[in-house]
Amino acid sequence: MGCTGSGKTTFINTFLDEKDQLLSGDDLESVTQEIADVEAVVGGKKVMLVDTPGFDDTFRPELTIATTIAEWLAKRYEGGAMINGIIYMRDIRKVRTTHSDIANRIMFEKLIGEENFANVRLVTSFWPPESNARETKLCEEREQKLMTKFWKDMAVRGSTAGRFNIYDD
Secondary structure (H helix, E strand, C coil), X not given: CEECCCCHHHHHHCCCCHHHCCCCCCXXXXXXXXXXXXXXXXXXXXXXEEECCCECXXXXXXXXXXXXXXXXXXXXXXXXXXXXXXXXXEECCCCCCCHHHHHHHHHHHHHHCHHHHHHEEEEEECCCXXXXXXXXXXXXXXXXXXXXXXXXXXHHCCCEXXXXXXXXX
């Protein structure tokens, strides 16, 4: 989960064969409109990866997105599915936190429930290549601020940080 353009679909596609990849884009408009679940092998284990429409969607309000996700999760729980973890993604290049970012984080926290924060991985995406030391240092400082301020409530309750770098293989 995360805002539109944070790299959710790109992240999932790294675990899929090219023929199975989900539609992703770098256009001005949101691409993912429906929830899509795909099977993949991650770390030698078969898992189900779920792509969701992003908060701050071009076409739909956040509440509609959250309701869609909540209904999807409820159906999976009723069907006996086990959800072992949730990844919340944010573009590390985004310098400022906006009111919309805060509202989306609060909505995410309410959607998954405080009791599940330990199962959340807070992933920053679009890290610069390691060869760009100056930009990497700025991103590291931003990541630290995210964990100690913006994501503090989740981090204190067990959420952990991670990085997704499209420049890595």
